[in-house]
Amino acid sequence: MIAAPSHAAAPVEYVKVCSLYGAGFFYIPGTDTCTNANQIATNQFDLARAQTRASTGTAMAASLVAPWLPTGTNYAVSTHWATYDGQHAAGFSGLVRVSGNFVFSGGFSLGLDKGSLTSLTNRTQTEFGTAIPAQSWSDVRGLGRAGFMYAW
Numbered sequence: 665m666i667a668a669p670s671h672a673a674a675p676v677e678y679v680k681v682c683s684l685y686g687a688g689f690f691y692i693p694g695t696d697t698c699t700n701a702n703q704i705a706t707n708q709f710d711l712a713r714a715q716t717r718a719s720t721g722t723a724m725a726a727s728l729v730a731p732w733l734p735t736g737t738n739y740a741v742s743t744h745w746a747t748y749d750g751q752h753a754a755g756f757s758g759l760v761r762v763s764g765n766f767v768f769s770g771g772f773s774l775g776l777d778k779g780s781l782t783s784l785t786n787r788t789q790t791e792f793g794t795a796i797p798a799q800s801w802s803d804v805r806g807l808g809r810a811g812f813m814y815a816w
Contacts (some may be wrong), residue, residue: 702719
């Protein structure tokens with residue numbers, strides 16, 4: 665019986681340390697990109713923040729509905745509430761007939777951009793337990809519009 669030659673597996677380097685920038689940097693596996701664990705957590709927070717801002721903006725745009733001006737009236741106001749992906753906004757709009765067929769419209773919307781994220785990267789062990797990076801935010805954002813309309 666002939667035995668097949670055994671081939672030992674090549675050693676695998678799971679974490680390749682990047683010494684270009686100092687302690688804490690490593691290469692992303694399979695790439696030549698050097699990064700820092702702190703940067704990964706920061707990127708996660710930035711991405712979550714951008715996502716809630718986009719959702720708040722969508723809710724604000726949806727709440728900013730232009731009212732219609734019924735025949736024989738000179739003023740109209742409108743209030744709307746909208747929500748998108750857990751973010752809420754209120755919109756207020758109005759129309760004023762300047763003359764005959766000439767109308768001015770305007771409005772504004774307020775949205776509450778709120779969110780939080782707990783990152784499981786870059787945890788630190790302390791004498792009191794494990795410190796886990798977390799971030800919360802809450803901002804009021806505004807959106808406005810104005811315009812004229814002439815109809816015939």
